[in-house]
Amino acid sequence: MDLSKYLEKHSHGLESFQIKLLLFQLLRGLDFCHKKKILHRDLKPQNLLLSDDGVLKLADFGLARAKSVPSRTYSHEVVTLWYRPPDVLMGSTNYSTSLDMWGVGCIFAEICIGSAIFPGSKEVSDQLDKIFRIRGIPNEQKWSEVRELPNYNPNAYPAYCEISFLLVNSEFGKIGKTGQELLTMLLQLRPQDRVSAAGAMLHPYFSNLPRQIHLLPPTQSIFALRELQGLHRHR
Template identity: 50%
Template sequence: WSNNNKGTYATVFKGRSKLTENLVALKEIRLEHEEGAPCTAIREVSLLKNLKHANIVTLHDIIHTERSLTLVFEYLDSDLKQYLDNCGNLMCMNNVKIFMFQLLRGLSYCHKRKILHRDLKPQNLLINDKGELKLADFGLARAKSVPTKTYSNEVVTLWYRPPEVLLGTTEYSTPIDMWGVGCILFEMATGRPMFPGSTVKEELHLVFRLIGTPTEDSWPGISNNDEFRSYMFSQYRPQPLINHVPRLDSEGIDMLTALLLYDTRTRVSAEASLRHPYFLSLGENIHSLVDSKTHTQMYLTSVMC
C-alpha cells in the first residue's frame, strides 16, 4: 500500500481488493483529530453513495471503525493535472472537447440532484487509461465555509474559485462550479492556469484584468459589495479571449465566455453547456448515452495527447 496523497482531513492509499483483485483507492479519514472532519466526512459519504454515473468516481464501500472512516473508491491512475504535464501542456484540441463534455456530464448529473462540487480543479478530475474522466473529491461538497489550508497544511488553491466566492458570498448555488469549468477549459486549451493568484486580492486582480472590472452592467449589485469597494481596483476593460486562447475555435470561445460571466443568473449551466454548438462535432449520439456509460473511446484521438 502506498500513501500518495494527503487531502483536507484524509490520507489516500492505493490498495487491491481481495474479492475482485481490482485496484482501489482507500481514503482514510481519522475521526479524532478535527472537530469538523467526521461530519464533513459522513456527509461526503452519504452524498457519494447516491451518485451513480460514468463520470463520477464510484464509492464501492465504507469501513467505519472507532478511530477512522475508510472510503473504498474505484482506482484511477491519473488526473487531469498529470495528464497535462505528460502532454508537455499541449493537449490535442479534440481531447480537450471530449474531457470537457465528460466533465459537464458528471457535473450536470450532480447539479440535477442539487449537489455542488465546490472544489473543481485538474487534480480532482481523475482519468483512466481509456480516457474516461471522472469527478472526484467531493470533500467540500456541503461545507458552508471553504478552508484556506488543508489538513496537511497545503494551501487550498484559489485559481478555480469564482469571484462571488472570493468576495464573500455564502449564497451558493450551481453556478459556483461553472466558473471553475471555464478555468479548466482555458487550462486544457493553453496548458497554463487561467488565474494563478496566490491571495484573494491577486486572484481578483487577475480575473478583472482579463474579463474586465465588474460594473453594475456586468454584475448587478456589485457596487454595493463592501469587500469589492474596499479593494479599489482599477477599471479594466474586458480583453478579447481569443487573443489568450488562440487554439480554441469560435464555438469554444463562445462557451468559455458564457462560463466566465460575473452575473450568476446568466452564467451558463452544465445542462445547457452540453447542448452548446461547441460539441456538435462529437456527433448526436453522445446525448443518448445512459448515465452509467461513457463511449469516449470512440472519440479520443489518442488516450495520451
C-alpha cells in the same frame, strides 16, 4: 492519473478534439450531480481523474454539499483560490451551481493553454486582479448585487476592460470561435449569467460529436459510441 499530472506533460495544452471530449465528460458528470442538487465546490485538475482510455471522472467530494431549497448559507472559503469565482472571492455565501461552472471554465482554459488562466498569489485581492485583468471589472449596472458583497471595493482595481482570450494566449485559437464563446459563457463575472452544465453540453462547440452522446445512460462512457472508439488514445 489526475488531470493536473497529465497536464504537466503538455505545457502547451492538449489537442483540440481531446479538449472537447474531456470538457464534455466534465460537464456530463457535473450535470448529473447538479440534477441531484449536489455541488462539488472544489473543482480543479487535481480532483479530476483520467484513465488510460481517456475516461474522465469527478473525484474528491470532500467539500461537496447538498444544495437545499431554499438556499442555505455556505462558507465562502471553498474552492482552491485559482478556481474560485469572483462572487465567492468577494464574500458571497449564497451560491449555487454557478460556483462549479466557473471552475469548469477555469479547467477548460487550462487544458487549452497548459497552465492556469488565473494564477493568483495567496491574496484574494491578487486573485481578483488576475480575473478582472482578463474579464474586466464588474459592471454595477448589469450586476447590481455586487455592491452588497462584503469584500467588493470598486476603487481597488484599475478600470480593466474585458479582453479577447486570443490576446491572453494564442493557444485558445485551437478551440475556435465557438469554443471561445462557450468559455466566455462559463467565465461570467455575474454568477446568474454563467451557463449551466446542461446548457453548455448543447452549445454548438459540441456539434460535431455524435447526437447519441446525449442519450447515453449516466453510467455509460461516451467511448461506448462507435464513432468515438479509437479517438480516446492520448496523443
